[in-house]
Amino acid sequence: MRGLARPCSRRLTAENWDIIIARFSCEPIGFLALSRDEAVLAQPSIAPDWQGSGIGALLMAVAKQWLRNGFTLACDAANLGARRLYERHGLVLEQIAGGRAHYRWTPSA
Numbered sequence: 001m002r003g004l005a006r007p008c009s010r011r012l013t014a015e016n017w018d019i020i021i022a023r024f025s026c027e028p029i030g031f032l033a034l035s036r037d038e039a040v041l042a043q044p045s046i047a048p049d050w051q052g053s054g055i056g057a058l059l060m061a062v063a064k065q066w067l068r069n070g071f072t073l074a075c076d077a078a079n080l081g082a083r084r085l086y087e088r089h090g091l092v093l094e095q096i097a098g099g100r101a102h103y104r105w106t107p108s109a
Contacts, residue, residue, distance in 0.1 A: 016035055016036075016037050016038075017033050017034065017035050017042075018033070018034050018035075018036065018066065019031060019032075019033050020032050020033075020034065020059060020062050020063070020066075022046075022055050022058060022059055024050075028047075029046065029047045029049075029050040029055055030044075030045060030046040030047060030050060030055040030056070030058075030059055031043070031044075031045055031059075032044040032045070032059050032062075032063060034063055034066055034067060034071070036066060036067060039067055039069065039070060039071045039072065040071060040072055040073070041063050041067065041071045041072070041073040041105075042073070042074075044056070044059055044060075044063075044073075044075075044082070046059075051081070056082075056085045057085075057089065060085070060086075060089040064089075064105065064107070067105075068107060069107065070104065070105055070106040070107060071104070071105055072102065072103065072104050072105075073086065073091060073102075073103045073104075073105070074100045074101065074102045074103070075100065075101050075103070076099065076100065076101070077096045077099050077100055077101040078099070079101075083101055086103050089105075090105055091103040091104065091105045092104055092105070092106075
C-alpha cells in the first residue's frame with residue numbers, strides 16, 4: 001500500500017448508512033457504504049490510480065470489522081476486477097441475475 005492511506009467514516013444518520021472513506025493526505029482515494037441494520041455492503045469504489053494498491057483490501061477488512069456477522073453485496077456482473085477482489089476476500093457468489101452478481105460473506109466459525 002502506498003504511503004499512509006487510512007480509513008475514516010461519516011455516518012448518514014437519516015439513511016442508516018455508514019460511509020467509509022479511504023484517503024491519502026486529504027485526497028479521497030476510495031470509499032464504500034454499509035448498512036449495519038440490513039447487513040449490506042454497497043458501492044465499494046477505488047480511484048483508478050489507486051487500484052491494485054491494497055486500498056480495496058483495506059476497505060474489505062473494515063467492512064468485515066463493522067459487519068462482523070456477515071453481509072451481502074451486489075455489483076455489476078461485468079466488473080471482473082471487483083469480483084476477483086470480493087472472491088479473494090472470502091465472499092461467495094450466490095447468483096447472477098439482471099446483470100448483477102450477488103455475493104454473501106459469512107465469518108468463519
